Amino acid sequence: MAGYGQFCAVARAHEVLGGRWTLLVVRELLCGSRRFNDIRRGIPRISRTMLSERLQALAAIGAVERVEPGPEYLLTKAGRELAGLVGALGHWGQRWLPRRAEAEDLDLEPLLVDLRRRVDFDALPRDPLVVRFEIRGHPQHFLLLTPAEASLCTHNPGFPEPLCVQGPLAALVAWWRGDTGFAEARRMGLTVQGPRVLARAFPGWFLRYQLAGIAPAAVPAELDA
Incomplete structure (x- = not known):
């Protein structure tokens, strides 16, 4: 798939991290999952083939290391630095997206x-x-x-x-x-x-969902309609 063709670091990072499921795989690894089935248990709608592809892609950019025996998948230093990105994305979603359970x-x-x-x-x-x-x-x-x-x-x-x-x-x-x-x-x-x-x-x-304490933004009624 063709890239964005831009030098911008945002564009380059989005090329490798913006695919469907990728950041959810990172989220599971950040939460402590290491084995394939444990990762998939937190993302049950991802196919085994897709999860394997996403793990391979993360390994190719140096964010994940595959360790034998097991195998286990561990975040590298580059992968652990994605915690800020995943946290910011979750914070934004908890604050600005509708809080109805669709x-x-x-x-x-x-x-x-x-x-x-x-x-x-x-x-x-x-x-x-x-x-x-x-x-x-x-x-x-x-x-x-x-x-x-x-x-x-x-x-x-x-x-x-x-x-x-x-x-x-x-x-x-x-x-x-x-x-x-x-x-x-x-x-x-x-x-x-x-x-x-x-x-x-x-x-x-229970300590509740990590983002449960984030209050929704006060969205004007005409925008929330």
């Missing part, structure tokens, strides 16, 4: 992956437990929480299962993304079934 933005798997990443281990109960997610229209998922580890599973690995989160995905997304508080998410249909003490504590077990 249907095309609703995907349970990456939300649960992010939720697992953002566990506040100091806030968890002492004994290991499993939270079952029964989100409307999606297969069940199970989140194992221990004082030192959080794991996302497709079945209960054999621990007590005192809590079940139920309801529409839109409500869970709205809470996680910071669009609403947990009480408002409940009014949208989200419920946490189980012992009252644990159910009330559940929202505090």
